[in-house]
Amino acid sequence: MSKNSKIKINSRYFPGAIEKKWSKKWQEKGMNEFDFSSKKPKYYNLVELPYPSGDLHLGHWFAFTPADAHARYKKMNGFNVFFPNGFDAFGLPAENAAIKRGIHPKDWTMQNIQNMTKQFETMGTMIDWSHEVITCLPDFYGWNQWIFLKMFEKGIAYRGKALSNWCPVDQTVLANEHIEGGKCWRCGSEVIQKEVEQWFLRITDYADRLIWPEDNSSKSDGEKDTASNEPVDWPDQVKEGQNNWIGKSEGMLLEFSVINKGDNNGLNIDSIKVFTTRPDTTDGATFLVVAPEHPFAREIKQKDVSEYIKEAQKKTEMERKEDRTKSGVFTGAYVKNPVSGKDIPVWVADYVLAGYGTGAIMAVPFADERDREFARKFNLPIEETDFKAKPEGEKTVNYHLRDWSISRQRYWGTPVPIIHCEKCGLVPVPYEDLPVELPYNVDYTPKGKPPLATDEEWLNTKCPKCQGAAKRDAETLDTFFDSAWYYYRYVSPHFEKLPFDTKEVAELMPVDVYFGGSEHTLGHTLYARFFTKFFKDIGLVGFDEFARKRVQHGVILGPDGNRMSKSRGNVVNPDEIVKEYGADTVRLYLCFMMPYEATAPWSTEAIGGMYKFLWRVWNLIQVWLSTDRIQDNADINHEYIRIKNRTIKKVGEDLENFHFNTAISAIMIYFNEFSKNLEKTISKDEINTLILLLAPFAPFITEELWHLVNPNAKSVHLQPWPGYDEKYLLEEEVPVAVQINGKLRDTVRIRNSELKIQNKVEEEIKKSEKVQKYLEGKKILKVIYVEGKIINFVVS
RNA sequence: GGGUGAGUGGCGGAACGGUAUACGCGAUAGUCUCAAAAACUAUUGGCCGCAAGGUCUUGAGAGUUCGAAUCUCUCCUCGCCCACCA
Numbered sequence: 001m002s003k004n005s006k007i008k009i010n011s012r013y014f015p016g017a018i019e020k021k022w023s024k025k026w027q028e029k030g031m032n033e034f035d036f037s038s039k040k041p042k043y044y045n046l047v048e049l050p051y052p053s054g055d056l057h058l059g060h061w062f063a064f065t066p067a068d069a070h071a072r073y074k075k076m077n078g079f080n081v082f083f084p085n086g087f088d089a090f091g092l093p094a095e096n097a098a099i100k101r102g103i104h105p106k107d108w109t110m111q112n113i114q115n116m117t118k119q120f121e122t123m124g125t126m127i128d129w130s131h132e133v134i135t136c137l138p139d140f141y142g143w144n145q146w147i148f149l150k151m152f153e154k155g156i157a158y159r160g161k162a163l164s165n166w167c168p169v170d171q172t173v174l175a176n177e178h179i180e181g182g183k184c185w186r187c188g189s190e191v192i193q194k195e196v197e198q199w200f201l202r203i204t205d206y207a208d209r210l211i212w213p214e215d216n217s218s219k220s221d222g223e224k225d226t227a228s229n230e231p232v233d234w235p236d237q238v239k240e241g242q243n244n245w246i247g248k249s250e251g252m253l254l255e256f257s258v259i260n261k262g263d264n265n266g267l268n269i270d271s272i273k274v275f276t277t278r279p280d281t282t283d284g285a286t287f288l289v290v291a292p293e294h295p296f297a298r299e300i301k302q303k304d305v306s307e308y309i310k311e312a313q314k315k316t317e318m319e320r321k322e323d324r325t326k327s328g329v330f331t332g333a334y335v336k337n338p339v340s341g342k343d344i345p346v347w348v349a350d351y352v353l354a355g356y357g358t359g360a361i362m363a364v365p366f367a368d369e370r371d372r373e374f375a376r377k378f379n380l381p382i383e384e385t386d387f388k389a390k391p392e393g394e395k396t397v398n399y400h401l402r403d404w405s406i407s408r409q410r411y412w413g414t415p416v417p418i419i420h421c422e423k424c425g426l427v428p429v430p431y432e433d434l435p436v437e438l439p440y441n442v443d444y445t446p447k448g449k450p451p452l453a454t455d456e457e458w459l460n461t462k463c464p465k466c467q468g469a470a471k472r473d474a475e476t477l478d479t480f481f482d483s484a485w486y487y488y489r490y491v492s493p494h495f496e497k498l499p500f501d502t503k504e505v506a507e508l509m510p511v512d513v514y515f516g517g518s519e520h521t522l523g524h525t526l527y528a529r530f531f532t533k534f535f536k537d538i539g540l541v542g543f544d545e546f547a548r549k550r551v552q553h554g555v556i557l558g559p560d561g562n563r564m565s566k567s568r569g570n571v572v573n574p575d576e577i578v579k580e581y582g583a584d585t586v587r588l589y590l591c592f593m594m595p596y597e598a599t600a601p602w603s604t605e606a607i608g609g610m611y612k613f614l615w616r617v618w619n620l621i622q623v624w625l626s627t628d629r630i631q632d633n634a635d636i637n638h639e640y641i642r643i644k645n646r647t648i649k650k651v652g653e654d655l656e657n658f659h660f661n662t663a664i665s666a667i668m669i670y671f672n673e674f675s676k677n678l679e680k681t682i683s684k685d686e687i688n689t690l691i692l693l694l695a696p697f698a699p700f701i702t703e704e705l706w707h708l709v710n711p712n713a714k715s716v717h718l719q720p721w722p723g724y725d726e727k728y729l730l731e732e733e734v735p736v737a738v739q740i741n742g743k744l745r746d747t748v749r750i751r752n753s754e755l756k757i758q759n760k761v762e763e764e765i766k767k768s769e770k771v772q773k774y775l776e777g778k779k780i781l782k783v784i785y786v787e788g789k790i791i792n793f794v795v796s
Numbered sequence: 797g798g799g800u801g802a803g804u805g806g807c808g809g810a811a812c813g814g815u816a817u818a819c820g821c822g823a824u825a826g827u828c829u830c831a832a833a834a835a836c837u838a839u840u841g842g843c844c845g846c847a848a849g850g851u852c853u854u855g856a857g858a859g860u861u862c863g864a865a866u867c868u869c870u871c872c873u874c875g876c877c878c879a880c881c882a
Contacts, residue, residue, distance in 0.1 A: 237799095603807075609822095665819035739814085
């Protein structure tokens with residue numbers, strides 16, 4: 001643009017109108033619809049599906065908009081990008097909220113979905129809603145039931161009885177992951193222990209296959225993506241976390257025979273088995289401890305023992321874990337240490353867990369701190385061990401991972417497709433009768449029995465086997481069951497023969513990148529991997545891992561640095577900010593404010609800076625348009641060419657690697673170069689590059705500007721990503737830092753053509769007065785030269 | 797207790813063996829204005845100095861290196877996840 005003394009702006013930047021306009025146009029054109037027939041390489045861009053809580057909050061914006069920028073970048077790079085979304089619509093929170101407000105959970109949920117879908121529109125993502133999945137609709141949960149029945153057939157789903165975490169207010173069983181500090185994650189009430197019969201998934205059968213290999217280059221099950229034969233790229237944090245959670249430990253089962261069988265009130269057990277990972281310390285075992293729930297403990301008729309057991313059972317598991325002071329009683333029984341040959345006493349104590357190993361341990365106070373603490377408290381002997389014992393025993397493997405309890409005594413979930421017949425037992429609902437629909441008119445308030453059990457009409461049915469009277473299973477499935485496979489359903493959301501079209505899934509999956517929160521490291525993503533391995537076993541898919549790459553985002557805290565919560569009053573409402581600044585500004589700020597994986601507070605002031613930036617971009621282009629339009633590449637400005645190429649490279653690499661913040665910073669630097677030198681000519685190509693680089697982040701303003709600059713062109717989001725050429729990256733003169741003994745003393749500009757020749761560089765640098773001053777009278781011992789960057793003189 | 801990530805200006809952060817503090821926010825001064833806001837311009841890690849310049853600085857301390865925010869060790873602090881797992 002030629003010299004213009006006064007900046008005249010023809011039109012001002014009003015994000016509201018622009019965003020509404022383009023949102024509508026894109027929708028009309030079906031811009032975001034995935035094209036299955038395309039020959040371009042596919043790219044499945046997945047974000048964890050949101051829970052329909054009522055309103056989109058800032059966390060949703062933070063999860064979705066950088067992911068959208070990545071997807072848009074991929075699309076501009078020639079990929080056929082699949083970016084679907086849906087709603088995780090079943091579950092307790094909906095039910096609780098519905099009870100509180102007196103609305104039916106379904107109505108409440110569907111209203112929220114409608115509302116949130118509208119809010120999603122303002123976000124300007126390229127989500128293809130034609131593949132939407134809503135998990136509370138029979139179209140989806142019927143396939144939950146199908147999968148459940150397959151698992152039942154294979155023995156993966158089974159009915160078991162277990163001491164479970166029970167929330168007395170929500171009237172439901174809770175998974176360990178849903179207890180926070182001994183309290184229910186939803187309602188905050190104290191969790192108690194209760195024996196409950198329920199459905200389990202035998203995830204422990206898959207424990208070994210779910211373990212991530214230590215070395216990513218080896219070739220066992222799980223670490224290679226069989227479809228592409230490329231290593232699966234998940235953060236170490238997740239891999240380590242899951243491996244620890246699975247907690248495989250190899251050890252030995254040792255048998256200790258009871259010495260004084262028969263005495264002590266007719267004790268009738270021959271031996272006690274213990275699990276140990278350190279059989280080499282067996283000679284140091286000076287006593288045995290069994291958990292209060294252990295059968296041996298129950299055999300003991302001594303009054304102090306039975307009283308101790310009673311006391312221990314009153315406590316919840318959580319209370320036991322919180323109270324770390326050791327307690328226990330002597331049972332009067334002795335066993336023989338197979339290595340030392342000594343008779344050692346058997347105690348009952350609640351620091352031993354019934355659910356791990358055999359529920360009994362050999363205590364080696366010399367080697368184990370907990371055992372030592374116990375021994376000290378009760379004056380039991382501590383004997384040194386030389387770690388050389390080799391007792392005989394059965395080698396075994398124990399896992400920390402337990403089978404996944406999927407039963408919920410609640411209304412708002414997938415009905416378990418099983419019929420309880422007095423004659424035939426557990427009878428699966430025939431596949432052709434699926435889905436077992438969740439009845440609408442049910443009293444879903446908590447009663448201590450599953451709400452579905454109160455609907456007699458629904459409950460009573462015929463046994464498919466004997467045609468006799470039978471009852472449906474009144475429980476519903478954990479919603480983590482839904483989220484374990486929803487991303488398969490996205491591919492073919494209306495497929496009627498199977499949970500998903502296996503052909504299409506083979507083409508589109510595995511997922512290329514899966515964005516989500518780190519809170520799902522141990523629950524959701526582990527279940528999703530488990531389901532994928534099950535699908536492989538029943539021949540539905542050909543790969544082991546459902547997602548090639550996992551990217552976990554951090555958390556946006558309130559402006560005060562605390563987690564946003566209504567009670568703190570520090571919740572930032574994205575709708576209000578969008579109203580004030582427009583979605584592009586919010587998107588830009590969320591991408592720019594911090595690294596995607598970081599956790600940092602929202603800043604009410606800093607977002608203004610993003611708005612200002614877009615405003616300045618808008619103005620610059622308005623000015624450019626209002627002056628004589630410069631023909632393409634007229635008056636080539638070499639400095640601009642260099643910085644343009646450098647910026648294209650940087651922004652592309654950053655978007656590829658999810659470094660959204662530095663990508664935007666690079667665009668700002670590029671922009672500043674122009675706005676600081678308004679007297680210099682800017683070519684159309686340079687303006688277009690600015691718009692194209694910004695397009696993934698700020699889709700609305702860039703679309704508007706693109707059409708102003710290129711009136712007859714297609715959408716900016718259908719344009720190819722600009723290319724760069726390495727040969728333009730180098731400056732004609734490069735500043736080389738000069739160090740004397742490692743301290744920076746000067747920088748000298750060296751001609752590009754001379755950079756490779758160290759002698760010439762040294763010669764140039766020694767011309768500098770400053771350098772001369774430091775070298776005067778010194779002997780140069782060594783010179784280290786890093787081409788184009790730094791030269792270090794080591795002097796005496 | 798175990799695992800894992802992180803400590804850099806007033807703030808969010810950049811650089812991750814080669815010119816520390818990019819980019820943004822905030823702050824200060826100026827231009828414009830009756831005035832204010834906005835916008836624009838300049839300055840903005842500390843200390844010494846009128847200046848040129850010097851000097852110190854990436855939680856603390858040591859080490860490796862020509863050169864360390866970056867690698868190694870010890871310690872301190874914080875976040876997240878798990879937690880009496882034998």
